[in-house]
Amino acid sequence: MFILKNSLLEIAIHPIGAELQKISAVKNDLEFMWDGNPEIWSGHAPNLFPIVGELKDGRFTYKNKSYHLSRHGFARRSDAFVVDEKSENHLSLKMTYSEATLLNYPFKFEFLVSYALVKNRITITYTVRNIDDKTIYFSIGGHPAFKCPVYPEETYEEYSLQFEHPETSPTHLLNVSTGLFTSETEAVFKTPGTIPLHTHLFDKDALVFKDLKSKQVSLHSKNHGEILNFNFEDFPFLGIWAKPNAKFVCIEPWQGLADSEDSIQVLKDKEGIVALEKNKTYSASYSIEIHERHLV
Template identity: 70%
Template sequence: MFSLKNALLKISVHPVGAELRKISSVKNVNEFMWNGNPDIWNGHAPNLFPIVGGLKDGEYLHGTDIYKLSRHGFARNNDDFVLSEKNNDQLTFTLKYSEETLLSYPFKFEYSVSYELLKNTIKITYEVKNIDDKTIYFCLGGHPAFKCPVYPDENYDDYNLKFEYPETSQTHLLNLNTGLFTGQTEATFNTPNTIDLNYHLFDKDALVFKDLKSKKVTLESKKHGEILSVKYQDFPFLGIWAKPNADFVCIEPWQGLADSENSNQILKDKEGIVALEKHKTYSASYTIEIHETHLV
């Protein structure tokens, strides 16, 4: 485990999957990330690459070839990440293509995940370098799970998610058996800019939004005010998810989505796909800001 610390925050990152495991207050006992209880869900903040979500039949087409990739890709839980940069404020982990990755993803790449501490904010940056002699195609995203409730005098339904602007967006529904988009949508906002958390909110799987005006979502407690905010200016899609009856909520900035039930399965046609030309670099960042009232 690798750590960064300043006067307000300490974070811990596990090299397997380059996964953020803990966000802790330095001055008090407050923890802000899900503990990864394996009886419920053993994730903390998986990094998603080179796809987000699932593929129709677990497969995609590139050229005349068929490839298999598991849900959310092979970066999460991958033990081939290396610590490529470390200083007092930043950690960077890099995963490079291998003979193994080429079997499921026929592109040569370097994929890096960086964590930077900026006062009460963690900046997470994804960088993809195309080191191939052809265009490569990918999706990526974050999957951070935040502890909810944070304080012992609270319940899960004391919390809501507050969006920076009034929204008319609806969640895009997933088939519970396949994880693919059905083409149906459903209203989910309780007020124009809030979604109340409750243990049945995710009975139909994740909430997935494609057309939000907001690029900032705040986890808010009725008793303790705003806890943390996720800002995702570089990402067009947002997922929100938790296991049923679990004390966490994931706020997930995505560049890319699961397949739809009527997908043609062609990788370059995938919704949200990034086409990166040879020898070019792609970068996207999001931030997690812990509100300072919970750090003193």
């Protein structure tokens, strides 16, 4: 486990999947991340690459050849990450293509996940380098799960997500059994810009937004105010999810989406896909800022 620490926060990153697994207050030991209870959901903050979500039939095609990738891609469970850079408040882990990855994803790449801890803010940066002799196609995304409630005397229903702008965007519905998008949408915002959390919010799987005006959302406690701010400036899509009745909420910045039920499965035509030319580099960041009132 890699540890980054300053006077306010300590974070822990596991080398498998380069996954952030802990955010805690140094002075009062408050925990802000889900503990990864395997009986409910073993994840903490998986890093999604080279796809986001589910592929139709678990497959995509590239140059008329079919390849298999599981939901959210292979990076999140990979033991191939190595340290690229490390200092007291910064860590960068790198995964490089291999003969094994080429069997399921026919592109040569370097994928870096970097963490920077500055005061009460954690910035996570994804960097993809094309080291192939052709254009590569990929999606990236985050999947961090935040403890909810943070304080023991609270309930899940006393929490909400509050967006920086009034929002009325619908969620795009997924088929619960396949993980693929249907053609249906559903209204979510009864109060523009606010989503109250409750145990049945995710009965139809994740909430997925494609056209939010906001690039920042806060996790808010009725009793303790704003817990954290989440900035996803570099990402066009946002997912929100939890296991039903679980004590967490995932706020998921995505560059890329699951397939739709009518997908033709061609990778380069996939919604949200990034096309990166040879010798080029792509980066996108999101950040988590814990409100200082919870760090004293």
